[in-house]
Amino acid sequence: MAETRQYESNAAFEARLRKRITKLILFCTAVLVAVIFGFPMYFMGISAFKAESEILATPFRWLPERFVGLEHYARAFDLAPIGQWYLNSVFAATLQVSVAIFVGAMAGYGFAKFRFRGKRILFALILSIMAVPFQILLIPLFVLVRQFGWDDSYAGLIMPGIISAFGVFMMRQFAYAIPDELLDAARIDGAGEFRIFLLIALPLLAPAAASLAIILFLFSWNNFLWPLVVARDRALLTLPVGMTQFSQPYRGEPIVGPSMAVSMLATLPVALLFLFFQRYFIEGMMVSGIKG
Amino acid sequence: MINRLLLRDVSVIRRRQYWGLVFVLPAVLFFVVFFLYPLIIGFGLSLTDFTLLRPPVWVGLDNYINLLSDRLFLKSINVTLGYVFGSTVPTWILSLLAALLFYQKFPGREGLKLLFFSPLLPSVAVVSVIWVVLLHPSGILTHFIGPLVGKSSITWLHDLTLSPIVIVVARIWSVIPFYMLIWLAGLTAIPQELRDAALVDGANRRQSFLRVELPLLRPTAVFVMAVSTIAAFQGFTLQFIIAPNQGGPVDVNTTLGVVIWKYGFQFYRMGDAAAVSVVLFAFIMIVTGIQLKLGSSDRYSLQ
Numbered sequence: 402m403a404e405t406r407q408y409e410s411n412a413a414f415e416a417r418l419r420k421r422i423t424k425l426i427l428f429c430t431a432v433l434v435a436v437i438f439g440f441p442m443y444f445m446g447i448s449a450f451k452a453e454s455e456i457l458a459t460p461f462r463w464l465p466e467r468f469v470g471l472e473h474y475a476r477a478f479d480l481a482p483i484g485q486w487y488l489n490s491v492f493a494a495t496l497q498v499s500v501a502i503f504v505g506a507m508a509g510y511g512f513a514k515f516r517f518r519g520k521r522i523l524f525a526l527i528l529s530i531m532a533v534p535f536q537i538l539l540i541p542l543f544v545l546v547r548q549f550g551w552d553d554s555y556a557g558l559i560m561p562g563i564i565s566a567f568g569v570f571m572m573r574q575f576a577y578a579i580p581d582e583l584l585d586a587a588r589i590d591g592a593g594e595f596r597i598f599l600l601i602a603l604p605l606l607a608p609a610a611a612s613l614a615i616i617l618f619l620f621s622w623n624n625f626l627w628p629l630v631v632a633r634d635r636a637l638l639t640l641p642v643g644m645t646q647f648s649q650p651y652r653g654e655p656i657v658g659p660s661m662a663v664s665m666l667a668t669l670p671v672a673l674l675f676l677f678f679q680r681y682f683i684e685g686m687m688v689s690g691i692k693g
Numbered sequence: 694m695i696n697r698l699l700l701r702d703v704s705v706i707r708r709r710q711y712w713g714l715v716f717v718l719p720a721v722l723f724f725v726v727f728f729l730y731p732l733i734i735g736f737g738l739s740l741t742d743f744t745l746l747r748p749p750v751w752v753g754l755d756n757y758i759n760l761l762s763d764r765l766f767l768k769s770i771n772v773t774l775g776y777v778f779g780s781t782v783p784t785w786i787l788s789l790l791a792a793l794l795f796y797q798k799f800p801g802r803e804g805l806k807l808l809f810f811s812p813l814l815p816s817v818a819v820v821s822v823i824w825v826v827l828l829h830p831s832g833i834l835t836h837f838i839g840p841l842v843g844k845s846s847i848t849w850l851h852d853l854t855l856s857p858i859v860i861v862v863a864r865i866w867s868v869i870p871f872y873m874l875i876w877l878a879g880l881t882a883i884p885q886e887l888r889d890a891a892l893v894d895g896a897n898r899r900q901s902f903l904r905v906e907l908p909l910l911r912p913t914a915v916f917v918m919a920v921s922t923i924a925a926f927q928g929f930t931l932q933f934i935i936a937p938n939q940g941g942p943v944d945v946n947t948t949l950g951v952v953i954w955k956y957g958f959q960f961y962r963m964g965d966a967a968a969v970s971v972v973l974f975a976f977i978m979i980v981t982g983i984q985l986k987l988g989s990s991d992r993y994s995l996q
Contacts, residue, residue: 427799431809434791438870439808442815444833445823457829499778508720515713523721530728532981534927537974540911540957540967541735542727564723594712595716623816625930626950630958641818645934648825657826664819671814684811687874690920 416649445668449473449661450597456657456665473658474666480651480659484638486643493559493628493639496623501565501617502572506606509572510598514584524573530566543630558639562624565617567689570668575609576602612685615674619686640667695799739967746961756968766969768944769952772857773976776932776948777925779861780868783916784921788869792876821934824863825850828935834859850937853945860946868924872917879913880906905977911987919984926977929954949973 419496420650448456450473451465477483511517511522542561543552551557579602635643644667647660675682739756741749760766771978795806815823828849835847849859875880883906891901929950932940939955940947947955949969 424799427794427797428801430800431794431802431805432795434806437868439811441820441823441827441866442811444827445815449824451731456826457832459831459833461833461836472841504719506725508717509933511713513718515710515716517710518712520713520717520724523717526729527723530724533728533732533974534923534977536927536929536953537735537977538731539953540970541731541738543742543957544734544738544745544963545727545731561727564727564879565718566724578885594709594715598716604916622817623820625816630954640818644822645818646935648822650730657829660822660826664815664822666709667819668815671816674966675810675814683874686871687878690924693969 405410419483429690442668445661445664447656449665451657451658453658456541456661457655469658473662476656477647477659477662477666480656481643481646481663482636483640483663483666486638486640489555489558489637490640492555493562494618497562497565497621498617500563500646500667501568502610502614503603505568505572505613506576506603506610507598508569510576510579510602510606512569512573513576514579514581516601527566527569531570539626542627546631552631553633553637555637558637561627562621565620566615568617570629571613571688572606572610578609579605611678612681612688613681615678615682615690616685619671622686663668699783699859734927735967736968737916739971740964743963743967744961745963752964756964757971759965760968760972763942763965765947765955766952766972769947769949769969772944772946773926773948773950775857776864776928777863779857780864780925780928781918781921783861784865784868785871785917787865788872788917789876790870791873792880795873796877796880809873810870813870815867817867817930818934820867821931822865823934824859824931828859850935851942856936856942857945862927864931866926868921872921874892875917875945876910876913879910883896883909915984915987919980919987922980923977926973926980949976 444461445467447463450468450470451462452467452469455462465614485605508527512520512527546552546557546561549556551560583599583601587601592600623641624639625641628642630640632642640663642659644663647663650656724745738749740751740753742752742756743749791809795802795809812820814952826832829835830848834849835845839845839847846857850856887909888901889991891905892898894903914990926950927950931947932946932951933954936946937944941953949972953966953973956969
């Protein structure tokens, strides 16, 4: 009897020990993985505060030997019109997100809540847009924008991305959730269709659009290829395109510190979105496949 | 009376349905101008010798025939396929392993997961600029790997063999957290009862994973494979910024995307660039087709 109990508690102890060890191994593996994946971002952040000579020095120092404050940030603004590029990126993103949300909500609402002739084929058009990668359209779109006289202008930079097929698609999904009774009630009260959309449908769609807005912002903010080909005037560049000038030495002199500072500035809005709207951020990423 | 009311209702409903068209019209018109029309002139341009300087002249399939003996284009097909295989297969495996790791319960998991997610934040341009610094000949990567091969300076980016590899590494680093999220969502969607049932039936954890969870992850797997392959076929920004001379050295990083940019915006050979775009389109449509087939067929299994 005593022996059995001894045996049982031994087994229980062993099981518990084994569980503990498994957890420890999992924890250590996760620390290793997280450090490997987090390191480049840490490197970027900390290098912006290190003296130029120290950034590339090995072995790597986790904290700067000499903390240079915002020196590299100031230098970056001296070397290039960062402020202008930042404003261009913000301007393009704001315009593209707001128009895409509004027009997308309209179209999504139209597709979800009305029956009309040609609806199927028009929706198939929207779906096919999502399947065609942008690189295929790069050349003809550039030729078209040039025909419009829009090359090297804000119109050329912003217009081709001002409405998003993905936005229409998502808004349609959201609009299905609007109860028909609500819309009919407004109709009986004599409200016009556009008023119903503005005053009833749009406010109902807005919260659902949070993750969509984040994704549309990322699309616009991170866009590289289109601004690269359409903007040649230095004052018209967006941040992602402009900042690549920092990956080359400036007059033979390395500017790694400023390049890390600019990288930080370019990542900052995205990091803030991630911190404050983590759930929407991740949700939006997953449905859009944007980071693939 | 009732009939007249009904008739009136029908016409009201009908009038209302026109509003659907009114609502979708702005978006549809936009896509006709900025998607459908360019798509069609893209095919058209690929049949001309357009250079932006003079009006396009019809050349039929000449551009395509010339591509068949175009060294840069042929090389870029190899480069692109190498990049696609090199960056996708490790991404699938490593992101699944990461998802399995963070699916387990252990202390500090949420905090470590956030750190692991940090590559989700930077744009590809930022990723490129960071990796240019990490890959400095006497920089941090050399510091770790150099001693293993007895070197104090490695020219990662100017080496014909190494530079495509390190670009793949940068790519894998930047996308794994995203695919891990997808796998994690797939794993979370598997009902716990199925795992329990397998364990009750005498399966061990490994068998339960291989026989129960992995087959149920099939739709997730098809999604991950397709999205990552399609994205890799469009590889451009990393090669453009990280590699020396846009896609160098000696064009070892010149993907199809880089060729489109070079022909279009360096040499202004819009016709050739459009033809390369059509080829890229064909590649991507093949992948999309395979995805649709795998996604809908019941016979396919990961086992």
